[in-house]
Amino acid sequence: MKIIDIIIPAHNEEKIIESSLKYLYSYLKKIKNSRWRVIIGENGSTDNTFKLAKQLTKKFPNLYALHIDEASRDGVLKSLWARSNADVLAYMDADMSTHPKHINEMINAIFEGYDVAVGSRLHPKSKLKRSFIRKTMSKIYHLILLPIILPIGVHDAQCGFKAINQKVSKEIVHKLIKENGFFDTELLAVSHYKKYKVKEIPVEWNESERESTMNVYKNVPKFLRNIVKTRFKIINGYYD
Ligand SMILES: Nc1nc2c(ncn2[C@@H]2O[C@H](COP(=O)(O)OP(=O)(O)O)[C@@H](O)[C@H]2O)c(=O)[nH]1
Numbered sequence: 001m002k003i004i005d006i007i008i009p010a011h012n013e014e015k016i017i018e019s020s021l022k023y024l025y026s027y028l029k030k031i032k033n034s035r036w037r038v039i040i041g042e043n044g045s046t047d048n049t050f051k052l053a054k055q056l057t058k059k060f061p062n063l064y065a066l067h068i069d070e071a072s073r074d075g076v077l078k079s080l081w082a083r084s085n086a087d088v089l090a091y092m093d094a095d096m097s098t099h100p101k102h103i104n105e106m107i108n109a110i111f112e113g114y115d116v117a118v119g120s121r122l123h124p125k126s127k128l129k130r131s132f133i134r135k136t137m138s139k140i141y142h143l144i145l146l147p148i149i150l151p152i153g154v155h156d157a158q159c160g161f162k163a164i165n166q167k168v169s170k171e172i173v174h175k176l177i178k179e180n181g182f183f184d185t186e187l188l189a190v191s192h193y194k195k196y197k198v199k200e201i202p203v204e205w206n207e208s209e210r211e212s213t214m215n216v217y218k219n220v221p222k223f224l225r226n227i228v229k230t231r232f233k234i235i236n237g238y239y240d
């Protein structure tokens with residue numbers, strides 16, 4: 001039987017984690033003929049996220065809560081994917097901005113032989129509820145910066161909804177840097193370079209009403225530096 005691990009990175013999410021899990025589980029119940037686990041990967045919270053997550057493991061089947069000693073969301077994703085032996089390694093953001101109805105399609109894509117499956121908010125078929133400023137930043141990033149410096153082969157690098165198989169996990173995940181959400185762009189740029197089979201899933205996205213936990217504006221210079229760095233790493237054969 002195939003095994004699916006779904007990681008939920010969590011940082012100061014005590015207000016939404018329970019309702020998010022309820023929402024997600026109503027769709028997970030529809031997954032048949034495989035064993036799935038949901039793993040909350042918490043770090044750095046100053047609220048009760050971890051304590052609550054631990055309590056919720058008694059309420060939700062196949063739910064695990066881990067406190068990970070890593071400094072960032074990317075560090076948590078890297079570390080939990082690296083230690084998983086599942087056939088499908090997935091993650092989704094705790095706020096369920098990506099509608100969880102897409103989870104089956106994402107998992108099935110890996111079962112069908114795709115190496116990577118990613119949610120996409122910039123595909124013509126996506127449905128998007130997002131603030132003007134975040135939409136604009138995303139368009140500049142994906143329509144101008146990435147095509148010029150670091151092609152990724154799909155419309156959206158940064159949607160918090162992705163899955164990979166063990167091949168991708170073994171070959172590249174340990175090489176990705178762990179900083180401020182850039183993990184997603186690097187994963188896709190390297191997948192594109194290595195000609196992995198990538199499925200893009202147009203998603204329905206409803207931006208969460210809670211404030212972003214990711215320091216989006218502060219991270220802009222780091223993203224710019226990292227896209228150039230990744231380009232050079234590809235040229236220098238670092239991922240080969
Ligand atoms: N474990 C962990 N998760 C984080 C950290 N920072 C953000 N996250 C999680 O990353 C996901 C994306 O964050 P979010 O605030 O929704 O970002 P946005 O959608 O880009 O505004 C959420 O599940 C957060 O809880 C962190 O430092 N550690």
Ligand SMILES: [Mg+2]
Pocket residue numbers: 093095097208
């Ligand atoms: Mg979000």
